[in-house]
Amino acid sequence: MNIQAPIKTELTFADYKSDLKPVWCPGCGDYSVLSAITKALATLQLPREDVALISGIGCSSRIPAYTSVYGFHTIHGRALPVATGVKTARPDLTVLVAGGDGDGFSIGGNHFLHACRRNVDLTYIVMDNSVYGMTKGQASPTTESDWTGSKLTPEGPGVAEFQPLEIALSAGANFIARGFSGKPNELVKLICEGINHPGFSLIHVLSPCITFRPEQREYKSMVHDGFGGFGFDDGTPDRREAFRRLMDDDGYSCGVLFKGNTPAFKSPTAAPASLADMERKFAL
Amino acid sequence: MALNSVSIALTGSGGAGVMTSGQVLVDAAAKAGWYGLMARSLGPQIRGGESAALLRLSPSPVQAMDDCYDLMLAVDWGNIERFASEIPLTSKSIIITDPEQGDVPAIMLAKNPIVVPIPLKEIAASVPQGRVNMVALGIVAALAGVPEEFCIEVLAAALKKKGPEALETSIAAMRAGAAHADKVQGVPKLDAAVKTDKERWSITGNEATGLGVLRGGVRYVAAYPITPATEVLEYMAPQLPKLGGCLVQAEDELASINMVIGGSFGGVPAMTSTSGPGLALMTEAIGLAVASETPLVVVNVQRGGPSTGIPTKSEQSDLNIAVYGLHGDAPHIVTAPTSIADCLFTAQWTVYLAEAMQAPAILLSDQAMGQARAIIDRPADVAFIGQRLKPEMTDGAIDEGYLRYKVTADGVSPMAIPGMKGGEYTADGLEHSPRGTPSTQAQHHQEQLDKRERKITGFDYGSHWAEIEGDGEIAVVTWGSVTEQVREGIDRVAEAGGPKVKLISLRLIAPALPEKMAAELAGVSKVLVVEQCHGKQFTKYLKASYTLPPVVQTLNRPGPLAIRPYEVVAALNALAATSA
Numbered sequence: 073m074n075i076q077a078p079i080k081t082e083l084t085f086a087d088y089k090s091d092l093k094p095v096w097c098p099g100c101g102d103y104s105v106l107s108a109i110t111k112a113l114a115t116l117q118l119p120r121e122d123v124a125l126i127s128g129i130g131c132s133s134r135i136p137a138y139t140s141v142y143g144f145h146t147i148h149g150r151a152l153p154v155a156t157g158v159k160t161a162r163p164d165l166t167v168l169v170a171g172g173d174g175d176g177f178s179i180g181g182n183h184f185l186h187a188c189r190r191n192v193d194l195t196y197i198v199m200d201n202s203v204y205g206m207t208k209g210q211a212s213p214t215t216e217s218d219w220t221g222s223k224l225t226p227e228g229p230g231v232a233e234f235q236p237l238e239i240a241l242s243a244g245a246n247f248i249a250r251g252f253s254g255k256p257n258e259l260v261k262l263i264c265e266g267i268n269h270p271g272f273s274l275i276h277v278l279s280p281c282i283t284f285r286p287e288q289r290e291y292k293s294m295v296h297d298g299f300g301g302f303g304f305d306d307g308t309p310d311r312r313e314a315f316r317r318l319m320d321d322d323g324y325s326c327g328v329l330f331k332g333n334t335p336a337f338k339s340p341t342a343a344p345a346s347l348a349d350m351e352r353k354f355a356l
Numbered sequence: 357m358a359l360n361s362v363s364i365a366l367t368g369s370g371g372a373g374v375m376t377s378g379q380v381l382v383d384a385a386a387k388a389g390w391y392g393l394m395a396r397s398l399g400p401q402i403r404g405g406e407s408a409a410l411l412r413l414s415p416s417p418v419q420a421m422d423d424c425y426d427l428m429l430a431v432d433w434g435n436i437e438r439f440a441s442e443i444p445l446t447s448k449s450i451i452i453t454d455p456e457q458g459d460v461p462a463i464m465l466a467k468n469p470i471v472v473p474i475p476l477k478e479i480a481a482s483v484p485q486g487r488v489n490m491v492a493l494g495i496v497a498a499l500a501g502v503p504e505e506f507c508i509e510v511l512a513a514a515l516k517k518k519g520p521e522a523l524e525t526s527i528a529a530m531r532a533g534a535a536h537a538d539k540v541q542g543v544p545k546l547d548a549a550v551k552t553d554k555e556r557w558s559i560t561g562n563e564a565t566g567l568g569v570l571r572g573g574v575r576y577v578a579a580y581p582i583t584p585a586t587e588v589l590e591y592m593a594p595q596l597p598k599l600g601g602c603l604v605q606a607e608d609e610l611a612s613i614n615m616v617i618g619g620s621f622g623g624v625p626a627m628t629s630t631s632g633p634g635l636a637l638m639t640e641a642i643g644l645a646v647a648s649e650t651p652l653v654v655v656n657v658q659r660g661g662p663s664t665g666i667p668t669k670s671e672q673s674d675l676n677i678a679v680y681g682l683h684g685d686a687p688h689i690v691t692a693p694t695s696i697a698d699c700l701f702t703a704q705w706t707v708y709l710a711e712a713m714q715a716p717a718i719l720l721s722d723q724a725m726g727q728a729r730a731i732i733d734r735p736a737d738v739a740f741i742g743q744r745l746k747p748e749m750t751d752g753a754i755d756e757g758y759l760r761y762k763v764t765a766d767g768v769s770p771m772a773i774p775g776m777k778g779g780e781y782t783a784d785g786l787e788h789s790p791r792g793t794p795s796t797q798a799q800h801h802q803e804q805l806d807k808r809e810r811k812i813t814g815f816d817y818g819s820h821w822a823e824i825e826g827d828g829e830i831a832v833v834t835w836g837s838v839t840e841q842v843r844e845g846i847d848r849v850a851e852a853g854g855p856k857v858k859l860i861s862l863r864l865i866a867p868a869l870p871e872k873m874a875a876e877l878a879g880v881s882k883v884l885v886v887e888q889c890h891g892k893q894f895t896k897y898l899k900a901s902y903t904l905p906p907v908v909q910t911l912n913r914p915g916p917l918a919i920r921p922y923e924v925v926a927a928l929n930a931l932a933a934t935s936a
Contacts, residue, residue: 092793119777120780121777121778121779122774123774124621124622124774136782137782137784137792137794140780141780142772142774142779142780143780143781143783144618144621144782144783145782145785145786146644146785147640147643147644147785149610150611150614150644152611153606153610153611153612153614154614154617154618155618156578156611156615157604157616157617157618157619157620157622157626158618158621158622158774160615161575161576161602161618161622161624162619162622162623162624162775165775182607182610182611183611186607186611339597339604340597340602341597342598344598344599344600350567350598351557351567354557354563354567355557355734356383356386356387356555356556356557356558
């Protein structure tokens with residue numbers, strides 16, 4: 073008898089990429105995020121068929137088709153509910169969600185709040201460039217209130233910036249981190265940690281739009297490791313401490329902010345019954 | 357009147373407990389062997405508003421409301437003007453009123469009914485802890501001839517958790533009421549119940565809808581509460597985990613429909629339930645389900661619209677949004693149950709259709725049948741179980757070159773489910789190539805539009821697309837909850853020796869099936885359309901979608917006033933007299 077042991081083939085990051093060419097501009101931060109996601113999947117050796125990557129609408133939301141896992145490019149603002157549906161119906165799958173700041177924090181803002189507090193085991197990667205790129209450069213929720221770069225708001229949006237991390241922490245997200253597309257290896261680490269952490273994980277990624285926000289090229293000199301003087305990996309499980317660190321955040325701190333201990337959302341279970349049992353309840 | 361029946365209205369302020377009395381009465385009558393139904397008319401108040409239990413009991417199966425009420429018992433007269441028109445009376449009708457509650461309002465005396473004063477509250481007070489609604493139950497049960505033993509049996513089951521004392525109190529109050537029943541004369545007597553071995557059910561339309569979608573295979577529900585659809589969800593919530601499924605309460609309807617899309621993408625047959633405002637919020641996402649070919653069912657229990665409208669009362673005015681509400685060319689399925697009992701069949705069938713065609717299906721129920729309870733013969737088991745076409749797998753993997761949106765002869769393409777190796781694809785609301793790759797090419801748009809249309813219009817819907825009865829030169833074309841009143845109207849015309857009338861009640865609203873309709877309308881020269889809608893949406897839809905005979909008349913009215921059988925009779929007689 074000559075039984076061959078099955079050959080175990082390691083999946084490389086390239087195995088998680090599709091053959092499609094992204095629609096992104098040359099120099100877009102999203103290329104590195106795509107690369108980081110595929111590297112994280114390779115690091116965790118997740119079978120492609122057991123991963124679902126769900127997105128909304130916008131430049132960064134094009135990302136699922138550039139991977140080789142199951143994907144769903146949904147509609148503007150609704151990536152989180154679709155992903156919630158996938159994960160609650162199919163808890164066996166690893167579900168990632170990706171999109172931009174407009175998709176996630178403006179049109180999808182309510183879903184963001186409730187995804188944080190529902191704490192379904194999802195990993196949400198937001199590629200934040202503080203601009204609507206696909207519609208050619210309008211102010212987003214994270215745009216500075218005095219940014220005058222858009223014809224739609226020539227005097228600037230005049231609205232205080234949305235604070236994704238503060239809001240995620242307030243609303244109950246269980247893992248909160250920030251990365252930078254220009255530091256892909258650190259980003260891979262954050263994504264892996266987010267996937268492994270139970271419940272809802274937010275990975276806020278500074279991902280420059282060099283077409284409409286060329287000044288974001290400077291992100292690379294502005295980012296620094298750790299929140300509130302702590303190191304990149306020094307996330308705290310204490311919400312009070314996490315809030316304190318956020319108060320000192322200049323918006324460019326990178327690393328893990330918060331690692332909570334809340335158990336992930338679980339649907340109720342019940343002893344099995346048949347449809348016939350249920351029908352009998354109506355019988356006179 | 358052809359059908360031996362008695363119609364009873366129990367009214368009172370919310371919290372007076374008339375709904376409980378009505379429910380006990382209809383279930384007790386059922387145990388005694390009769391059939392019946394109970395509709396509900398409610399005000400908007402959470403507590404303390406007006407409410408009416410509207411019952412009809414009969415020895416024969418009955419799911420339609422009669423022309424008027426034989427007996428009305430008012431525990432009090434609070435806000436009666438808000439729903440007096442929903443309780444039509446005649447000079448033969450009897451009103452039981454508590455003198456302590458003041459004079460019978462003039463609005464109720466317009467038809468000169470017989471008024472019988474009975475001191476309901478005083479009788480209740482004679483029993484320690486006695487409640488007026490149990491006194492009312494006692495009187496009405498005695499008058500309808502429902503034996504006391506059955507009322508006690510139903511009460512015992514209902515009060516099981518409250519203990520034997522609560523039951524004794526209720527029985528005492530009921531008996532105290534029954535002792536006054538002899539003051540009332542002239543309530544129609546029901547013929548004896550026909551003994552039968554058939555299993556019978558007591559079920560509401562919303563429960564039947566919930567059970568139907570479960571039978572069809574739905575195991576994932578995401579939803580947001582809304583009147584009058586919430587009971588569908590509340591019924592399903594505890595059932596789903598027993599079947600290995602789950603229900604998630606969403607933050608709004610935008611979330612619920614998108615969660616349903618996610619669940620179905622994950623391979624689990626999925627649905628949500630809502631009413632008009634919720635459906636309006638969902639329409640963008642339903643378009644995504646069309647484009648991404650994700651099967652799902654949206655139950656819309658219609659209420660008065662537009663906007664917040666009349667949330668607690670019925671109307672059939674969401675037909676347009678259900679049929680035409682999606683942007684772009686978006687072929688999908690719209691169905692409608694034809695009765696309380698049919699909610700079960702239609703819901704199950706709708707899941708089957710959605711899954712078979714990988715398309716969204718909107719089921720249009722309404723408040724009148726959703727919140728009404730009927731005693732029905734146990735519906736037959738049907739074989740419709742949702743079955744999605746999935747790709748063939750060899751050695752645990754889908755063969756290479758899998759195309760999610762492959763252009764096929766019948767338009768349905770095998771759908772890979774996450775977990776299936778080799779089937780990885782990206783579903784998209786962007787127009788796409790057969791592989792699923794976003795595409796702006798004219799050819800891809802044309803062939804995917806063709807494919808999505810073909811799978812809906814070419815499907816074999818069998819005989820279930822409509823309920824069709826009788827034959828004649830006149831046909832009534834109708835839909836939804838008014839069907840039962842139409843059926844009774846047609847029966848009365850026939851019994852009176854009037855013209856023969858054919859009934860066509862559409863269960864499949866969209867797509868339209870012109871060939872099938874043409875075959876049914878062969879030999880029909882006049883059509884009466886009956887709908888509970890101010891804007892005649894159904895009539896206009898029929899005219900746009902079908903070739904109808906030259907004479908088409910419509911009997912229509914907005915909610916909440918039910919269309920009564922006598923109105924159908926009058927409309928049919930008028931139509932018969934019209935020259936073709």
